[in-house]
Amino acid sequence: MAVYKIVEIGAEVLREKAKEVKEVNASILKLLDNMIDTLHAADGVGLAAPQIGVSKRVIVVKVDEVLIELINPIILEKEGQNSAEEGCLSIPNVTGDVIRAAKVRVQGLNRQGQMLDISADRLMARALQHEIDHLEGILFVDVAKKTYRS
Numbered sequence: 001m002a003v004y005k006i007v008e009i010g011a012e013v014l015r016e017k018a019k020e021v022k023e024v025n026a027s028i029l030k031l032l033d034n035m036i037d038t039l040h041a042a043d044g045v046g047l048a049a050p051q052i053g054v055s056k057r058v059i060v061v062k063v064d065e066v067l068i069e070l071i072n073p074i075i076l077e078k079e080g081q082n083s084a085e086e087g088c089l090s091i092p093n094v095t096g097d098v099i100r101a102a103k104v105r106v107q108g109l110n111r112q113g114q115m116l117d118i119s120a121d122r123l124m125a126r127a128l129q130h131e132i133d134h135l136e137g138i139l140f141v142d143v144a145k146k147t148y149r150s
Contacts, residue, residue: 002038003037003038004035004038004052004053005052006038006047006052006090007050007051007052008091009139011053013050013054013055014134015137015143016050016055016137017135017136017137018048018049018050018057018090018135019055019056019057020072021056021057021071021072021109022108024109024113026075028058028071028111029111030056031051032058032060032069032071032111035047035049035052036060036062036067036069037080038052039060040062042074042089044061044089045061045063045123045127046059046060046061046130047059047089048058048132048134048135049124049135050134050135051089051134056113057063057071057100057135057146058071059108059128059131059132059135060131061128061131063123063124063127066124068118068124068128069110070128071108071109071110071111072108072109073106073107073128073131073132073135074106074107074132075101075104075105075132076106076107076117077103077107078104079101079103079104080101080102081100081102082098082099082102083097083099083100083145084097084126085097085098086098086140087140088140088141090138090139091140091141092133093149094147094148094150095147095148096144096145096146097144097145097146098143098144099143099145100125100126101125101131102121102122103119103120103121104118104119104121104128104129106118106120106128106132109130
């Protein structure tokens with residue numbers, strides 16, 4: 001597999017609405033595999049395809065040992081809210097306080113093209129929201145109450 005270069009803030013692709021995936025095919029499976037390799041190499045929690053310069057609605061999230069791959073994900077339900085510090089692989093050395101839903105229900109396709117319905121809370125809920133924001137061209141610094149440079 002391959003490790004992609006992560007694009008950083010200022011790249012146009014990070015501000016665009018990512019394109020819907022029409023078909024789960026070999027190129028999408030390769031994209032997922034390479035995104036996972038890139039996520040592990042960067043020691044991150046989540047990665048959206050636009051972060052590697054690919055305008056496709058594909059995300060990977062890994063919290064603890066749980067890996068979620070989603071194609072064309074959407075948030076169906078949000079519940080509660082909490083504030084926590086977030087960072088982003090595309091915005092190095094910056095963190096920020098972001099209010100997000102405490103729990104979410106997300107739907108999307110898996111690598112077999114089957115619809116998944118996932119309920120998540122805590123860090124997994126936050127990471128899913130963060131990555132789905134990337135697909136809309138939204139960065140955490142856009143929604144942060146306050147940001148910090150390290």
